[in-house]
Amino acid sequence: MKFQNFFKSFFGRSPAASWSAEKITDAWFQSHFEYAADVVHAWLSPVVDMRGARMLQFGCGDGITDLALALRYGAGHIHGVDIRREYEKLPKIAQQQIGLSRLPEALSFATITPGTPLQGRAQPYDVLMSWSTFEHVQRDQVLPILQDLYACLRPGGYFFLQIEPLYYSAFGSHLGRYDPAPWHHLQVDDDALWQVIEQCNGPMHADEVDFGFEDFGPDGYKRFVFEEYRALNRLTADELVQLTTQAGFSVVRQERRHYEPAPIPEVLLEKYERDILLNNEIILLLQKK
Numbered sequence: 001m002k003f004q005n006f007f008k009s010f011f012g013r014s015p016a017a018s019w020s021a022e023k024i025t026d027a028w029f030q031s032h033f034e035y036a037a038d039v040v041h042a043w044l045s046p047v048v049d050m051r052g053a054r055m056l057q058f059g060c061g062d063g064i065t066d067l068a069l070a071l072r073y074g075a076g077h078i079h080g081v082d083i084r085r086e087y088e089k090l091p092k093i094a095q096q097q098i099g100l101s102r103l104p105e106a107l108s109f110a111t112i113t114p115g116t117p118l119q120g121r122a123q124p125y126d127v128l129m130s131w132s133t134f135e136h137v138q139r140d141q142v143l144p145i146l147q148d149l150y151a152c153l154r155p156g157g158y159f160f161l162q163i164e165p166l167y168y169s170a171f172g173s174h175l176g177r178y179d180p181a182p183w184h185h186l187q188v189d190d191d192a193l194w195q196v197i198e199q200c201n202g203p204m205h206a207d208e209v210d211f212g213f214e215d216f217g218p219d220g221y222k223r224f225v226f227e228e229y230r231a232l233n234r235l236t237a238d239e240l241v242q243l244t245t246q247a248g249f250s251v252v253r254q255e256r257r258h259y260e261p262a263p264i265p266e267v268l269l270e271k272y273e274r275d276i277l278l279n280n281e282i283i284l285l286l287q288k289k
């Protein structure tokens with residue numbers, strides 16, 4: 001009997017494959033494998049033991065954060081769902097970035113159709129997570145999706161929900177990688193904004209270039225990111241909290257971060273509340289009581 005099979009029959013799982021964070025070269029990978037996973041863990045660890053919890057990541061993207069939670073924090077079960085299939089790249093990315101030969105058995109992924117209910121597909125989860133996803137959900141689907149996620153969670157379970165950047169903040173357009181002017185999207189129309197993007201040829205911050213870039217190529221990526229901008233639901237922190245409460249969740253903890261890279265243009269202060277223009281991130285710890 002091979003060692004791997006012996007180990008599996010004895011312990012119920014294959015032995016963990018080795019890996020090393022010293023080999024990381026990609027800034028996007030690093031920011032998710034380290035920063036995002038650290039934040040999620042810091043918020044959840046006081047209330048949840050990840051080793052035994054059944055977790056669902058809504059909008060898992062390429063799954064790097066899930067991978068980190070499994071490898072670095074011992075999360076025993078994370079199912080990632082997304083409307084795209086970026087997670088299919090994860091085995092190759094993990095091999096390249098941390099020398100991992102196979103993904104942990106703790107991880108599984110599935111593609112979903114936007115808005116299709118998840119309730120009843122699996123046993124109730126102990127923990128839900130969502131990182132930089134809810135600003136992309138079509139606005140009229142936000143409440144039904146939150147209600148569905150509420151139904152997927154066991155009573156007493158927790159939901160970690162983060163959005164960054166919020167739409168009305170300096171780089172809430174998600175276009176900062178092409179356009180360095182803060183709040184530009186609130187001051188010009190889409191045609192003017194697209195011209196800036198189209199003409200931008202400078203280097204982008206490496207931690208803003210995801211693994212989809214190679215699929216699209218430089219021009220295709222610009223079009224993709226711009227369409228993503230146009231589809232943003234423009235939720236404010238207050239609206240998000242209100243919707244989560246309406247869906248049934250209780251807010252256990254929340255943090256709102258603010259960012260003022262330059263003085264806010266007067267014309268915007270006449271139109272929007274100062275706090276809305278400065279609030280670039282919200283992190284929520286919700287519970288189904």
Ligand SMILES: C[S@@+](CC[C@H](N)C(=O)[O-])C[C@H]1O[C@@H](n2cnc3c(N)ncnc32)[C@H](O)[C@@H]1O
Pocket residue numbers: 032036058059060061062063065081082083084086112113114115130131132133136137138141
């Ligand atoms: C900015 S990415 C974040 C992905 C991942 N959480 C991360 O940190 O890299 C937003 C993700 O939300 C997903 N998404 C958007 N609308 C969704 C929906 N209705 N249901 C599930 N996923 C959705 C997108 O496909 C995308 O992968």
